[in-house]
Amino acid sequence: MSAVDITFFINAAVAIFAGWRVFVTDSMVRASFFLLISFLAVGVIMLLLAAVYLGVALFFMMAVEMMVMALFMVMFMMNPAGLNPMKMVHQEKVAIGVGVVVFAALSAVAVFGEFPSRPVPEGLQPVVSLGHELLGKSMLVFESAGVTLLATMIAVVMLTSHRGRYGDANHGSQPPGLEPGGDPADKPEETEEGGHHHHHHHHH
Amino acid sequence: MTLTTLLIVAAALIGIGIYGTLSQQSFVMLMMGLELIVNGAMLAAVSFWALSAAGAPEGQLLTIVAMAVMAIEMAMGFALVVAVFRAKQADTTEALDGLKH
CATH class of the missing domain: 1.10.287 (Helix Hairpins)
Structure with a gap:
């Protein structure tokens, strides 16, 4: 060994x-x-x-x-601080079963699958070849990953900041009506008038 | 260290990750399961690159893409956890058992 x-x-x-x-x-x-x-x-x-x-x-x-x-x-x-025991799981038996089945199936592929034995050739410089690939043939893939990361950053900031420069994100906005030209499907509560029955079910 | 043993290790990581993803109630613990799945997938990709693909650079590229997927998954996951917690004070999957109306 x-x-x-x-x-x-x-x-x-x-x-x-x-x-x-x-x-x-x-x-x-x-x-x-x-x-x-x-x-x-x-x-x-x-x-x-x-x-x-x-x-x-x-x-x-x-x-x-x-x-x-x-x-x-x-x-x-x-x-x-993790001083008390913690076991917060649901459907644990199903989860264990699925995990074992996936492991067994993937291992079966590993054991019984026939893969060509073609190791990295002598003298190949892995970093150099990766660099030529990233900034050569596969530049589009590489740059797409970069642009996707940028979009993720913007989306994360948008999701986590609940206020913009002019107030709340949904301030003054109204949802579209259920039929064209109809009432808004869900008016904000403070503008709602009595006698006008809407179906509101708020569960807290 | 053969391709078979490497792939079995990767399969074990993926299996544990799937167990965690399906069983954990806390959002953040669920995301750790997803990370373990990607961990196993990256190990399998590098193993194939090193032992079965004659060092084709696309194998390393695939691993880089998997790393980007992992970073995006974690950033979006944490942003959604924060947004959901702010809206509903929920930090477990069971707390989100109803639609809005």
Whole structure:
């Protein structure tokens, strides 16, 4: 067994174990750090596979992403500091069953599938070839991903800020009528007059 | 470290992620399940690139796209969690069991 194999099996075990611990730990902050450990172990496996750029990019990206995630976990934490047991699950048996079936099916593909054995040729520089691909033939794909990320940033700001420069987002706006030219389908409550029966069912 | 063992590891990560996505009640924990699924998919893509595709650069490109998908999923997920919490004080999926009217 070579050193590469030993490193691979250790990191594979760490990745799977940490991925499982994400959903059984009591603290949601600890859950996000377990997910970080799982990603880092996968990053090491990518380095073993000579995908240098991707492995290192995964390190940096996940380190930052999981710090942000830990902050959100504190905001939405179910129990203080994870000191109480937490098990917030629904349909758990179904979920376990589907997870096992998916694992078995994908593993069957891995074991019984016939894939060509064509390893990375000697002398291939993975980073150089990735750079030529990103800024050459596949530039459109790469740039589309970039523009999609920009659109995501704009959408995220729009979703999370409930006020614009001139007040609330829905201030003064009226929904269209159910038939052309008819009453608005749902008037704001303060402009509603008595005797005019609308179907309002507000559940709080 | 063969393609088979690598793909089995990826399958385990995807299976755990699917369990988490289907079973967790908290929105943020549900998103961690989605992240694990993408994690497994990226590992499988890199494995195929390294051992079965003769180092074709498109394999690395696919992984980069998966990383972008993961970043977008997390940003949009957190924005939606914040928006839903502001509107309904809801932070679990069960709290959103009704339509608006």
